[in-house]
Amino acid sequence: MFKTISLRLVQMLILFVVFLTLLFFLIQLAPGSPADRFIGNPQIPPQARQLLIERFGLDQSLWGQYWSYITAFFQGDLGVSFNQYPRPVMDIILERMPRTIWLFFGATVLAYYFGFILGKYLAWRRGGFSEYSITIIGVFLFTVFVPWFAIMMIWFWSFILGIFPTGKFLDPVLWRSVDFSANDVFVPLIVTAFAALIGAGLFTYLAKRFRGRPGLSRLFSWGGSIVVVGGFVLYWASVSDKTTYALDIAYHTVLPTMTVALIAFGGVMLLMRTSMLETLAEDYILTARAKGLPDSVVRDRHAARNALLPVVTSLVLALATIIGGGIVTETIFAWPGLGLTLLQSAVSGDHPLALGALAFVGVLALVGHLVVDILYTYLDPRIRFD
Amino acid sequence: MSVSQQPPESANAPVGTETMEPDHQGYLPPGSDGDADVVHQNRLVLRWKLFKRSFKQNWSLFADSKIGLLGLAIIFVFALMGIAHPILMATVWEDAIYDPVIGYDAPQAEKTVVPDAELTDPQTEVALSSALLDNPLVQPGDTVIISEQPANPSSKHLLGTDPLGRDVLSQLLFGTRAAFAMGVIAAIVTVIFGTVLGSIAAYYGGWIDGAVMRTADLFLLIPLIPVLIFIGGLFKVGLFSLGLLIGVLSGLGPVAIVLKSQALSVKVKPFIDAAKVAGGSDFRIITRHIIPNVLPLSFLYMMFTVTAAIAGEATLSFFGLLEVDMSWGIMIHTAQTQGYLLRGTDFWWLLLPAGGAVTLLSAGFYLVGRGLDEVVNPRLRAR
Numbered sequence: 001m002f003k004t005i006s007l008r009l010v011q012m013l014i015l016f017v018v019f020l021t022l023l024f025f026l027i028q029l030a031p032g033s034p035a036d037r038f039i040g041n042p043q044i045p046p047q048a049r050q051l052l053i054e055r056f057g058l059d060q061s062l063w064g065q066y067w068s069y070i071t072a073f074f075q076g077d078l079g080v081s082f083n084q085y086p087r088p089v090m091d092i093i094l095e096r097m098p099r100t101i102w103l104f105f106g107a108t109v110l111a112y113y114f115g116f117i118l119g120k121y122l123a124w125r126r127g128g129f130s131e132y133s134i135t136i137i138g139v140f141l142f143t144v145f146v147p148w149f150a151i152m153m154i155w156f157w158s159f160i161l162g163i164f165p166t167g168k169f170l171d172p173v174l175w176r177s178v179d180f181s182a183n184d185v186f187v188p189l190i191v192t193a194f195a196a197l198i199g200a201g202l203f204t205y206l207a208k209r210f211r212g213r214p215g216l217s218r219l220f221s222w223g224g225s226i227v228v229v230g231g232f233v234l235y236w237a238s239v240s241d242k243t244t245y246a247l248d249i250a251y252h253t254v255l256p257t258m259t260v261a262l263i264a265f266g267g268v269m270l271l272m273r274t275s276m277l278e279t280l281a282e283d284y285i286l287t288a289r290a291k292g293l294p295d296s297v298v299r300d301r302h303a304a305r306n307a308l309l310p311v312v313t314s315l316v317l318a319l320a321t322i323i324g325g326g327i328v329t330e331t332i333f334a335w336p337g338l339g340l341t342l343l344q345s346a347v348s349g350d351h352p353l354a355l356g357a358l359a360f361v362g363v364l365a366l367v368g369h370l371v372v373d374i375l376y377t378y379l380d381p382r383i384r385f386d
Numbered sequence: 387m388s389v390s391q392q393p394p395e396s397a398n399a400p401v402g403t404e405t406m407e408p409d410h411q412g413y414l415p416p417g418s419d420g421d422a423d424v425v426h427q428n429r430l431v432l433r434w435k436l437f438k439r440s441f442k443q444n445w446s447l448f449a450d451s452k453i454g455l456l457g458l459a460i461i462f463v464f465a466l467m468g469i470a471h472p473i474l475m476a477t478v479w480e481d482a483i484y485d486p487v488i489g490y491d492a493p494q495a496e497k498t499v500v501p502d503a504e505l506t507d508p509q510t511e512v513a514l515s516s517a518l519l520d521n522p523l524v525q526p527g528d529t530v531i532i533s534e535q536p537a538n539p540s541s542k543h544l545l546g547t548d549p550l551g552r553d554v555l556s557q558l559l560f561g562t563r564a565a566f567a568m569g570v571i572a573a574i575v576t577v578i579f580g581t582v583l584g585s586i587a588a589y590y591g592g593w594i595d596g597a598v599m600r601t602a603d604l605f606l607l608i609p610l611i612p613v614l615i616f617i618g619g620l621f622k623v624g625l626f627s628l629g630l631l632i633g634v635l636s637g638l639g640p641v642a643i644v645l646k647s648q649a650l651s652v653k654v655k656p657f658i659d660a661a662k663v664a665g666g667s668d669f670r671i672i673t674r675h676i677i678p679n680v681l682p683l684s685f686l687y688m689m690f691t692v693t694a695a696i697a698g699e700a701t702l703s704f705f706g707l708l709e710v711d712m713s714w715g716i717m718i719h720t721a722q723t724q725g726y727l728l729r730g731t732d733f734w735w736l737l738l739p740a741g742g743a744v745t746l747l748s749a750g751f752y753l754v755g756r757g758l759d760e761v762v763n764p765r766l767r768a769r
Binding site: 011015018019023026027029030031132135139140142143144145146147148149151152155274278319320321323324325327328331339342343345346347349351354355358361362365366369 | 452453600603604606607608609610611612613615616617618619620621622693697700701704705706707714718722727737740741744745748749752753756759763
């Protein structure tokens, strides 16, 4: 298993370098060199021009520039943003990355969880009215025009119902007199949420493991829920000066997360339905039914588990959709993450920042793929024991 | 039948000669092109019949899925809309008013001026603050003539006008063409790239396979929309180049992988071996035997690419990154930049038609894809 994953890691690294190379040369191909904007200005004194040329590395050959960019990239230096001069690109990206991860992570977990469950039931109840109507809703969510859908969500939830804020990831008025940055709250929020999720997964696993002993199983499922929720609440109650701010961020998170989750959910559900339909046609399902096993056992343990495999493979494709949808959603909600950064820098010709943001969107996709790969080796013993 | 019996002049006629009666074999008059034509035609007719039969079979399978038929109906309606636009422009609609890009019309409406807080019915009343912009002497209770822009839907403008005074229905119909053009270009490019690369990779294997698959990995990893945003910021991207771009990105990526696995399963079939033994060249085997057998599946992926292309075009033009005069994305872009997004249902015609059209047309192509899926993939059919 470790061999498979380490091999995959090496492959991904190579792919990433190729991706970066492509992006670098795309920028070189673009009409109007970014440097011309500064060097071409006739009012710059010659010494300053010489200094700029040296600083941008324009006295080197194209290959020299490329080589120095790549080597600097892996040392964490992505150059300096044009529009927010002299702020380093890496600094901006590190500031905005957590916000995108938060949105992406929450939405993905929600979408996959509900997508699996609903897809399973849809295939099981093939032909009913509920199947048709939910499939139509799924197709709508899968093909919906994302900016429009996000606008409609804002319109419905914030304008008509007035429950959620229309955008941004915090309330600026509340944060005006605060002496810590938003990320000081944001990063712990991500870490604790992630820990809670892992804890929940662990206890669910334990509860299933000891299915044969109902007392122990119940202890794990109830005790686990209390430990996870209690731990999360206790932590945020203990840092009392930040609790309100964490709540503020969480409150702003709900609507964008819901939007991305709904967009992603349609695709996952349709995939699961198709895969489950294929599995249900297998002979071993017929055998299981003939044995007189209860429906829920046939559905959940015989069919759904096997149907999960192709779905996980196809998640690789769904991942790109979610990232794309997330980036569009960010721009509509004025959520200052990687996506908004990418759009703003691409439109305004801030090439180093656009390149950096897109590279890190790529990193996000790669990490997502790695997680899917690990999940796959766990789910499919044939790969694990190869 | 032996070739040596035939006069050398008629050697161009052995195609399908087995359909002729054996008595005539040795007595074909020299240069009998007429017969050769008949025989040739016979083969075409035969092929046509075969095609018709398989089409009928597949059609009945396709028609079984209501979802596929629904998709086809949606696409058909949109195609009619696309055709209707030039006809309407040529007959009923005046260019100066109804042109989707440079048309202008501001219908006049009589409205009562009321204080800002008492504004209840925007159809017949106008707020004092906005009326003062036109005429600084106006008072509450006066009746003023307002030229509306965006105008409400009326018999003249069935879907109203946009913030620049252009007819929304005309824009909607015009945008259909852009969406279809995008979809067709992207779909064709995808299928060509995906099918050819997938078949070649499966047939030759070895390093060619490795190269194609690693490229596919790369394009599979990259989320499409962010890359399009990046490229749209760097270059001037028009409709045609965007279609090409989306086609290449998805043709080299996911579609190539899927079609390669399909081509692999065709490659091990006995008729490929038979073709090899009969002396068929690699080129002939790939073009005549492998590609026709993976085409149904690639047709399916073509539909999904069209969905992606329509959404990609609309998203990019929504962000203003596409060099195009008018499209569905631009319609929403205009509504957004002019500040009509969060006005609720007051200006529904600025948002609903365009957004709904993008969603519906992509859904139409997706549904047709689902219907085809049931034809191509027998395991999905209802038992």
